[in-house]
Amino acid sequence: HMEKHLRYTVLFQEEPEGGFTVTVPALPGCITYGENLDEARKMALDAIDCYVRSLVKDGESIPSDTEPVVASLTVKKPSRRRRALAHA
Numbered sequence: 001h002m003e004k005h006l007r008y009t010v011l012f013q014e015e016p017e018g019g020f021t022v023t024v025p026a027l028p029g030c031i032t033y034g035e036n037l038d039e040a041r042k043m044a045l046d047a048i049d050c051y052v053r054s055l056v057k058d059g060e061s062i063p064s065d066t067e068p069v070v071a072s073l074t075v076k077k078p079s080r081r082r083r084a085l086a087h088a
Contacts, residue, residue: 006052008065010044012037026065027051 008027012020015033020040024030024047032047034040055062 006048006062006064008048009070010048012040022047024048024051026063 008024011023011025013023014020019033019035020037022032022034022040022044024044027048030047030051032040032043034043052062
């Protein structure tokens with residue numbers, strides 16, 4: 001019998017004070033932190049495991065993660081100068 005695996009997209013957000021906050025968009029409230037990427041990844045695996053086990057224990061369905069399209073968009077930063085209004 002084959003073991004079933006779950007796959008989730010995780011977002012690693014670098015924090016100004018150091019380390020990474022990790023969120024799992026498909027699992028609302030599943031957030032963790034690591035002092036470096038390696039630790040953040042391990043913490044995320046543990047957080048997802050606990051989250052999914054809790055759902056199973058409570059008889060809830062396990063959300064699946066649809067294949068996301070991840071893109072990066074570059075947007076021109078607005079200047080700090082105030083522009084005069086075209087009309088009053």
